[in-house]
Amino acid sequence: xxxxxxxxxxxxxxxxxxxxxxxxxxxxxxxxxxxxxxxxxxxxxxxxxxxxxxxxxxxxxxxxxxxxxxxxxxxxxxxxxxxxxxxxxxxxxxxxxxxxxxxxxxxxxxxxxxxxxxxxxxxxxxxxxxxxxxxxxxxxxxxxxxxxxxxxxxxxxxxxxxxxxxxxxxxxxxxxxxxxxxxxxxxxxxxxxxxxxxxxxxxxxxxxxxxxxxxxxxxxxxxxxxxxxxxxxxxxxxxxxxxxxxxxxxxxxxxxxxxxxxxxxxxxxxxxxxxxxxxxxxx
Numbered sequence: 382x383x384x385x386x387x388x389x390x391x392x393x394x395x396x397x398x399x400x401x402x403x404x405x406x407x408x409x410x411x412x413x414x415x416x417x418x419x420x421x422x423x424x425x426x427x428x429x430x431x432x433x434x435x436x437x438x439x440x441x442x443x444x445x446x447x448x449x450x451x452x453x454x455x456x457x458x459x460x461x462x463x464x465x466x467x468x469x470x471x472x473x474x475x476x477x478x479x480x481x482x483x484x485x486x487x488x489x490x491x492x493x494x495x496x497x498x499x500x501x502x503x504x505x506x507x508x509x510x511x512x513x514x515x516x517x518x519x520x521x522x523x524x525x526x527x528x529x530x531x532x533x534x535x536x537x538x539x540x541x542x543x544x545x546x547x548x549x550x551x552x553x554x555x556x557x558x559x560x561x562x563x564x565x566x567x568x569x570x571x572x573x574x575x576x577x578x579x580x581x582x583x584x585x586x587x588x589x590x591x592x593x594x595x596x597x598x599x600x601x602x603x604x605x606x607x608x609x610x611x612x613x614x615x616x617x618x619x620x621x622x623x624x625x626x627x628x629x630x631x632x633x634x635x636x637x638x639x640x641x642x643x644x645x646x647x648x649x650x651x652x653x654x655x656x657x658x659x660x661x662x663x664x
Contacts, residue, residue: 386540387462387496388528389487390427390455391512393477394501403441405501409530410451411444416533421540424454425499426461428486463490473516478504488514491525497536502529510535550578554638558589560629562638565657569641576622584617585636593631605651612658614639616651628654630662637662 396402427433435455442448461468468490474483491498492514502508510532511524528536545553551567554560562570570578588594588602595602595615606614617627624644628651630637639657642650 386422386536386543387491387494388423388425388499389491389496390425390429391498391500391507391527392428392487393475393482393485394503394507395478395480397503399437400441401503402501403438405503405530406438406451407442407444407447409499409501409528410454411447412530412533413454413528414447414450417536418450420537421544424456426490427455428461431456461490463493467493471516473514475513475515478506485514488512488525492523496526497539498525498527500527500529508532550575550582553582554585554636558585558636559634560585560636560638563661566638566640573625573641574622577619577625580619580621581617581625581627584619588617607652607655611655612662614651614655614658626650628658630658632662 435452439448439451442451468486471489471493473485473489473492474481475485475488476482487498490496498512500507500512507527508529508531509527512527513522514525515522526536526539545557548556551562551570555562570581573581584600593602593615595604597603600618600620602615602617604613605616606612613630615629615631617629619625619627626642626644626647628639628642630639637658639654639661640650642654
Protein backbone atom coordinates (compact mmCIF):
# COMPACT_ATOMS: atom_id res chain seq x y z
CA UNK A 382 0.00 0.00 0.00
CA UNK A 383 1.48 3.35 -1.03
CA UNK A 384 1.85 6.15 1.49
CA UNK A 385 -0.41 9.12 0.93
CA UNK A 386 0.71 12.72 0.80
CA UNK A 387 -0.71 14.80 3.64
CA UNK A 388 -2.19 18.29 3.22
CA UNK A 389 -2.54 20.80 6.04
CA UNK A 390 -4.78 23.85 5.75
CA UNK A 391 -2.65 26.97 5.95
CA UNK A 392 -4.50 28.64 8.79
CA UNK A 393 -1.89 31.40 9.00
CA UNK A 394 -3.48 33.06 5.95
CA UNK A 395 -5.15 36.32 7.01
CA UNK A 396 -8.92 36.10 6.61
CA UNK A 397 -9.34 39.59 5.18
CA UNK A 398 -12.72 39.07 3.53
CA UNK A 399 -15.00 36.02 3.68
CA UNK A 400 -16.25 36.49 0.12
CA UNK A 401 -12.70 36.73 -1.25
CA UNK A 402 -11.63 33.71 0.81
CA UNK A 403 -14.62 31.69 -0.45
CA UNK A 404 -13.93 32.60 -4.06
CA UNK A 405 -10.24 31.71 -3.84
CA UNK A 406 -11.01 28.53 -1.90
CA UNK A 407 -13.43 27.39 -4.62
CA UNK A 408 -10.72 27.96 -7.25
CA UNK A 409 -8.18 25.89 -5.31
CA UNK A 410 -10.61 23.05 -4.58
CA UNK A 411 -11.80 22.98 -8.21
CA UNK A 412 -8.25 22.34 -9.45
CA UNK A 413 -7.69 19.84 -6.63
CA UNK A 414 -10.75 17.86 -7.76
CA UNK A 415 -9.70 17.93 -11.42
CA UNK A 416 -6.03 17.05 -10.97
CA UNK A 417 -5.34 15.61 -7.51
CA UNK A 418 -8.46 13.66 -6.59
CA UNK A 419 -7.84 9.96 -7.11
CA UNK A 420 -4.09 10.43 -6.64
CA UNK A 421 -2.27 9.21 -3.50
CA UNK A 422 -3.22 12.27 -1.45
CA UNK A 423 -5.20 12.83 1.75
CA UNK A 424 -8.03 15.17 2.54
CA UNK A 425 -7.12 18.48 4.13
CA UNK A 426 -6.24 18.36 7.82
CA UNK A 427 -7.09 21.41 9.90
CA UNK A 428 -7.23 22.33 13.57
CA UNK A 429 -10.73 23.80 13.53
CA UNK A 430 -12.30 20.59 14.76
CA UNK A 431 -14.66 18.11 13.13
CA UNK A 432 -17.67 20.23 14.13
CA UNK A 433 -16.41 23.39 12.46
CA UNK A 434 -19.09 24.96 10.22
CA UNK A 435 -17.63 25.36 6.72
CA UNK A 436 -20.99 26.35 5.24
CA UNK A 437 -20.27 30.09 5.44
CA UNK A 438 -17.55 29.48 2.84
CA UNK A 439 -18.73 26.44 0.90
CA UNK A 440 -22.32 27.61 0.43
CA UNK A 441 -21.01 30.59 -1.53
CA UNK A 442 -19.50 28.28 -4.16
CA UNK A 443 -21.03 28.65 -7.62
CA UNK A 444 -20.46 25.02 -8.60
CA UNK A 445 -22.67 22.53 -6.71
CA UNK A 446 -20.33 19.58 -7.40
CA UNK A 447 -17.33 21.45 -6.04
CA UNK A 448 -19.36 22.46 -2.98
CA UNK A 449 -20.46 18.91 -2.15
CA UNK A 450 -16.99 17.48 -2.61
CA UNK A 451 -15.45 20.27 -0.55
CA UNK A 452 -17.29 19.09 2.56
CA UNK A 453 -15.79 15.62 2.17
CA UNK A 454 -12.35 17.00 1.38
CA UNK A 455 -12.26 18.99 4.62
CA UNK A 456 -13.93 16.33 6.77
CA UNK A 457 -10.69 15.15 8.35
CA UNK A 458 -10.39 12.48 11.00
CA UNK A 459 -10.56 13.70 14.57
CA UNK A 460 -6.91 12.82 15.27
CA UNK A 461 -4.20 14.78 13.50
CA UNK A 462 -1.41 12.62 11.98
CA UNK A 463 1.05 14.43 14.25
CA UNK A 464 1.50 13.89 17.95
CA UNK A 465 0.16 16.97 19.73
CA UNK A 466 2.99 17.06 22.27
CA UNK A 467 5.56 17.00 19.47
CA UNK A 468 3.68 19.68 17.57
CA UNK A 469 3.56 21.99 20.58
CA UNK A 470 7.20 21.40 21.45
CA UNK A 471 8.49 23.05 18.26
CA UNK A 472 9.18 26.77 18.38
CA UNK A 473 8.80 28.26 14.93
CA UNK A 474 7.47 31.20 12.98
CA UNK A 475 6.97 32.42 9.43
CA UNK A 476 6.19 35.62 7.59
CA UNK A 477 3.10 36.40 5.56
CA UNK A 478 2.67 39.77 3.90
CA UNK A 479 5.77 40.91 5.85
CA UNK A 480 4.02 40.09 9.13
CA UNK A 481 5.51 37.60 11.55
CA UNK A 482 3.27 34.63 12.39
CA UNK A 483 4.33 32.78 15.56
CA UNK A 484 3.69 29.07 16.09
CA UNK A 485 2.14 28.35 12.65
CA UNK A 486 1.06 24.82 13.52
CA UNK A 487 0.05 23.92 9.97
CA UNK A 488 3.63 24.67 8.82
CA UNK A 489 5.11 22.67 11.69
CA UNK A 490 2.80 19.70 11.02
CA UNK A 491 3.70 19.74 7.33
CA UNK A 492 7.37 19.87 8.24
CA UNK A 493 7.15 16.97 10.68
CA UNK A 494 5.23 14.74 8.27
CA UNK A 495 6.91 15.86 5.03
CA UNK A 496 3.49 17.05 3.93
CA UNK A 497 2.12 20.00 1.97
CA UNK A 498 0.45 23.20 3.00
CA UNK A 499 -2.97 23.75 1.45
CA UNK A 500 -3.04 27.50 0.95
CA UNK A 501 -5.89 29.76 -0.12
CA UNK A 502 -3.98 32.46 -2.03
CA UNK A 503 -5.73 35.60 -0.86
CA UNK A 504 -2.36 37.33 -1.20
CA UNK A 505 -0.04 37.18 -4.20
CA UNK A 506 2.97 36.19 -2.10
CA UNK A 507 1.15 32.99 -1.13
CA UNK A 508 1.24 31.75 -4.73
CA UNK A 509 4.61 30.04 -4.37
CA UNK A 510 5.72 26.42 -4.53
CA UNK A 511 7.35 26.75 -1.11
CA UNK A 512 6.83 28.93 1.95
CA UNK A 513 9.40 29.57 4.73
CA UNK A 514 9.45 28.11 8.21
CA UNK A 515 11.95 29.54 10.70
CA UNK A 516 12.80 27.27 13.62
CA UNK A 517 13.92 28.60 16.97
CA UNK A 518 15.38 32.07 17.15
CA UNK A 519 16.17 32.57 13.46
CA UNK A 520 18.68 29.73 13.87
CA UNK A 521 17.36 27.40 11.19
CA UNK A 522 15.04 27.89 8.27
CA UNK A 523 13.50 25.46 5.85
CA UNK A 524 10.93 25.58 3.11
CA UNK A 525 7.54 23.87 3.24
CA UNK A 526 5.94 22.61 0.03
CA UNK A 527 2.88 24.70 -0.73
CA UNK A 528 -0.18 23.86 -2.83
CA UNK A 529 -2.18 26.91 -3.89
CA UNK A 530 -4.23 25.56 -6.78
CA UNK A 531 -2.47 26.76 -9.90
CA UNK A 532 0.66 24.70 -9.11
CA UNK A 533 -0.99 21.27 -9.11
CA UNK A 534 1.58 20.04 -11.65
CA UNK A 535 4.35 20.86 -9.17
CA UNK A 536 2.55 18.86 -6.47
CA UNK A 537 2.04 15.87 -8.77
CA UNK A 538 5.72 15.96 -9.76
CA UNK A 539 6.79 15.97 -6.10
CA UNK A 540 4.43 13.10 -5.29
CA UNK A 541 5.83 11.06 -8.18
CA UNK A 542 9.42 11.81 -7.10
CA UNK A 543 8.60 10.53 -3.63
CA UNK A 544 6.97 7.42 -5.06
CA UNK A 545 10.00 6.72 -7.23
CA UNK A 546 12.44 7.20 -4.36
CA UNK A 547 10.60 4.53 -2.39
CA UNK A 548 10.75 1.93 -5.17
CA UNK A 549 13.31 -0.82 -5.38
CA UNK A 550 15.51 -0.76 -8.47
CA UNK A 551 13.64 -3.77 -9.85
CA UNK A 552 10.36 -1.90 -9.44
CA UNK A 553 11.82 1.15 -11.19
CA UNK A 554 12.70 -1.00 -14.19
CA UNK A 555 9.29 -2.68 -14.19
CA UNK A 556 7.29 0.54 -13.85
CA UNK A 557 9.30 3.00 -15.91
CA UNK A 558 10.47 1.13 -18.99
CA UNK A 559 8.11 -0.82 -18.60
CA UNK A 560 9.83 -4.19 -18.19
CA UNK A 561 8.94 -7.76 -17.39
CA UNK A 562 11.29 -10.37 -15.96
CA UNK A 563 11.16 -13.70 -14.26
CA UNK A 564 12.95 -15.11 -11.26
CA UNK A 565 16.13 -15.85 -13.21
CA UNK A 566 16.77 -12.16 -13.88
CA UNK A 567 15.54 -10.75 -10.56
CA UNK A 568 17.64 -13.24 -8.56
CA UNK A 569 20.85 -12.21 -10.38
CA UNK A 570 19.97 -8.51 -10.30
CA UNK A 571 19.38 -8.45 -6.54
CA UNK A 572 22.84 -9.97 -5.96
CA UNK A 573 24.48 -6.92 -7.56
CA UNK A 574 25.75 -3.99 -5.54
CA UNK A 575 23.50 -0.95 -5.16
CA UNK A 576 25.87 1.05 -7.38
CA UNK A 577 25.61 -1.57 -10.13
CA UNK A 578 21.82 -1.68 -9.87
CA UNK A 579 21.62 2.12 -9.98
CA UNK A 580 23.81 2.19 -13.08
CA UNK A 581 21.64 -0.38 -14.86
CA UNK A 582 18.49 1.62 -14.07
CA UNK A 583 20.17 4.85 -15.21
CA UNK A 584 21.39 3.36 -18.51
CA UNK A 585 18.03 1.76 -19.30
CA UNK A 586 16.24 5.05 -18.68
CA UNK A 587 18.78 6.73 -20.97
CA UNK A 588 18.21 4.07 -23.63
CA UNK A 589 14.47 4.62 -23.40
CA UNK A 590 14.92 8.37 -23.94
CA UNK A 591 17.05 7.53 -27.01
CA UNK A 592 14.36 5.15 -28.30
CA UNK A 593 16.68 2.17 -27.74
CA UNK A 594 19.23 3.16 -30.31
CA UNK A 595 21.94 0.53 -30.76
CA UNK A 596 25.66 1.22 -31.11
CA UNK A 597 28.67 -0.88 -31.99
CA UNK A 598 31.21 0.27 -29.40
CA UNK A 599 31.40 1.63 -25.86
CA UNK A 600 28.85 1.35 -23.07
CA UNK A 601 25.30 1.00 -24.29
CA UNK A 602 23.13 -1.33 -26.30
CA UNK A 603 24.05 -3.57 -29.24
CA UNK A 604 22.21 -6.31 -31.09
CA UNK A 605 23.66 -9.82 -30.71
CA UNK A 606 20.86 -12.03 -32.11
CA UNK A 607 22.21 -15.54 -32.78
CA UNK A 608 20.83 -16.40 -36.20
CA UNK A 609 17.78 -15.63 -38.32
CA UNK A 610 14.30 -16.57 -37.23
CA UNK A 611 15.13 -16.16 -33.55
CA UNK A 612 13.98 -13.52 -31.06
CA UNK A 613 16.01 -10.36 -31.27
CA UNK A 614 18.63 -10.33 -28.52
CA UNK A 615 20.29 -7.20 -27.18
CA UNK A 616 23.17 -6.70 -24.81
CA UNK A 617 23.56 -3.72 -22.48
CA UNK A 618 27.26 -3.23 -21.76
CA UNK A 619 28.15 -1.66 -18.42
CA UNK A 620 31.73 -0.75 -17.48
CA UNK A 621 31.20 0.83 -14.05
CA UNK A 622 31.21 -0.15 -11.21
CA UNK A 623 31.96 -3.55 -12.77
CA UNK A 624 31.99 -5.18 -16.19
CA UNK A 625 28.35 -6.29 -16.36
CA UNK A 626 26.18 -7.41 -19.27
CA UNK A 627 22.37 -7.40 -19.31
CA UNK A 628 20.59 -9.49 -21.97
CA UNK A 629 17.12 -8.54 -23.15
CA UNK A 630 14.74 -7.94 -26.03
CA UNK A 631 12.01 -5.39 -26.77
CA UNK A 632 8.49 -6.08 -28.02
CA UNK A 633 5.77 -3.48 -28.40
CA UNK A 634 7.77 -1.06 -26.22
CA UNK A 635 8.05 -3.55 -23.36
CA UNK A 636 11.56 -4.65 -22.32
CA UNK A 637 11.91 -8.38 -21.63
CA UNK A 638 14.88 -8.84 -19.30
CA UNK A 639 16.43 -12.28 -19.63
CA UNK A 640 19.59 -12.37 -17.54
CA UNK A 641 22.58 -10.58 -16.05
CA UNK A 642 26.15 -11.75 -16.56
CA UNK A 643 29.73 -10.53 -16.62
CA UNK A 644 32.39 -10.27 -19.29
CA UNK A 645 34.14 -13.48 -18.24
CA UNK A 646 31.12 -15.64 -19.07
CA UNK A 647 29.85 -13.54 -21.99
CA UNK A 648 29.73 -16.23 -24.70
CA UNK A 649 27.94 -18.73 -22.51
CA UNK A 650 25.53 -16.08 -21.19
CA UNK A 651 24.61 -14.90 -24.71
CA UNK A 652 23.75 -18.43 -25.85
CA UNK A 653 21.71 -19.07 -22.69
CA UNK A 654 19.84 -15.75 -22.98
CA UNK A 655 18.98 -16.40 -26.63
CA UNK A 656 17.64 -19.85 -25.84
CA UNK A 657 15.70 -18.53 -22.85
CA UNK A 658 14.06 -15.66 -24.79
CA UNK A 659 13.16 -17.93 -27.72
CA UNK A 660 11.35 -20.28 -25.34
CA UNK A 661 9.85 -17.58 -23.12
CA UNK A 662 8.33 -15.43 -25.87
CA UNK A 663 7.02 -18.30 -27.97
CA UNK A 664 5.09 -20.07 -25.26
